[in-house]
Amino acid sequence: MCDRRAALAALLAPTALLALVALPVLAEPASVSAEPIDLPFRVTAMRGPGSEVALAVATSGLLPVARAGASADPKLAPKAVEGPRPVVVVWGEGGGAVIHLDGESLRTTLVGAEAIEGFAAAETPRGAVPGSRVAQDGPLSAYLTGPTRALGDAPGQAAGLTIRERQPIGVTAEPKAVPVATRTLTPGSDQVFAGRAPRIASLDGRPAVIAVTVQGASESSLVVATKEKDAGWNLTARTPPQAGTAPLSVAGIATFSGAGSEVATVRTTEGGGELQLWRLAGSTLTQAGAWPGYAGPDAGEAASLAALLPGEPASLVLPLAGRTALAVLSLKGGAPAERWRIPLPAPAAHGIAALSPKKILVGLADGRLAAATVAP
Secondary structure, three states: OHHHHHHHHHHHHHHHHHHHHHOOOOOOOEEOOOEEEOOOOOOOEEEOOOOHHHHHHHOOOOOOOOEOOOOOOOOOOOOEOOOOOOEEEEEEOOEEEEEEEEOOEEEEEEEOHHHHHHHHHHHOOOOEOOOOOOEEEOOEEEEEEEEOOOOOOOOOOEEEEEEEEEOOOOOOOOOOOOOEEEEEEOOOOOEEEOOOOOEEEEEOOEEEEEEEEEEOOOEEEEEEEEEEOOOEEEEEEEOOOEEOOOOOEEEEEEOOOOOOOEEEEEEEEOOEEEEEEEEEEOOEEEEEEEEEEEOOOOOOOOOOOOEEEOOOOOEEEEEEOOOOEEEEEEOOOOOOEEEEEEEOOOOEEEEEEEOOOOEEEEEEOOOOEEEEEOOO
């Protein structure tokens, strides 16, 4: 009997080994630490690269000119880096700071409170809802106008979305003012625009302005405005209303899954948040997926709690539920895969920004600013 059992075990052993080898191996996300940056004030506001505040600081002459690294070859003299330097700007009571990269190292320049107030004024154009932020891309800009309390006292709500587009002008001997075409869109019956900053991006092969509307006590929708040849700018696509404890927030717009430009949003609910991915085709926004376990800004919270890491495709950085850790997500293939997890010394609160594909900064609820480095 023992010999028969031994023979049977010998026959089954290779099969069992093959089955074990064939099992998929689920990779755990790598974990990196977020280290606080020493600042002489508590952070209450944060703006990342590409924001109007960051662009104003980067082009103000406040920072030294960024130059390429030195080379042993005398023919390769250091050259000024083209375009505005990516910077993160933070401020609070008593002052502010500008953080940028010098090679792989972070450099901090302290800025006075008055200077910060001047830079912050750049993000709210004349006529916009107080405290709101303009979106700008080349000749196109968009911002919320017409403050309203039609749907309660939630801050930042607006009756209109104003889109301004600078028009081309020919070369003339006399100086001329640049003509600007302006159009203000309304959200629709019994709706207002939520206090979420609009975004400008290319969707479905054409320029688009992305915003959020609210209707009723707890429902919101993602809306897209595009320019039609004969009718000009109009709201041309809208998602179905979704219930939540806060209006939808746009986490990022990029080629995430490889299927063209997509809009990533976060829906906040009582039990946590849900990451969503949307694709535009003509006048239809189609949801490509939804995944629980993430966090977005609460109602009335203006912080940008997400960032993009450039790449092909781009990665998305956003807080996990509870905001005590960040996830660096790849959505290649249409579903999120967590590449990195960044535990935080305090919950994320005032913003998340990426200075490079490897360097991530986050404003914490206790007033500190923390930085983490991930592999590209």
